[in-house]
Amino acid sequence: MNIRNVCLVLGCALIAVLAVAATNQKARPFAPNVNLETGQIRVPENYTRWPTLGTWSHAKTEGEPGAKEYHVVYTQPETIDYYQKHGRYPDGAVLVKELINTKTMPMTTGEAVSHATTIKGWFVLVRDTQGRFKESKLWGDGWGWSFFNADNSVKTASTDYQVDCIACHLPAREMARADADESDKWIYSFGYPVLRK
């Protein structure tokens, strides 16, 4: 092999290595929480090790004291770093909203205190800036949208985000920063003070 051919082979090898690295870079935040072929989302196994973005306390009705449910939202630490720097959610950001049942009882610190008991289910959103999974009814408007019942964290129970999710997320758009990314306006970000530096 002459020197010219050696350079050619080395050049091709370098291009191949860079191409694989670029593909991995793209897939990295999605796997293993999203099946890259089908777009199937699962509840990330390690999400309770992630920082919480915020907590929503859902009051009991009819004048009873305490909370009926807590909704705790978790995300990867990188998502918070990125949002603080750029003011938007990065590609691959996963938002897990855990629904938790509660029990309310009198405690020494106050009249009635609620605490978390059992998990009721999860809502999961995955940011997609590339418009992947165009065929799937669980992806669109810049996100993958899925609901999971408490007894199955790998099988999505919802079927169509336009039917199951969008209407309830419309009010978030009115509360969003005027200069927010159009897809990010679907998120109730005002409940997450950690995103504001």
Ligand code: HEC
């Ligand atoms: C009945 C109304 C309703 C429906 C239906 C609904 N959401 Fe939400 N969602 C909300 C509200 C209100 C919040 C703000 C936090 C809270 O109080 O739970 C929220 C927050 C979230 C969050 C936390 C991030 C954020 O936007 O603040 C995720 C994740 C989420 N929803 C995913 C989904 C997905 C996926 C679906 C469809 C499968 C869905 N939601 C359907 C009302 C709804």
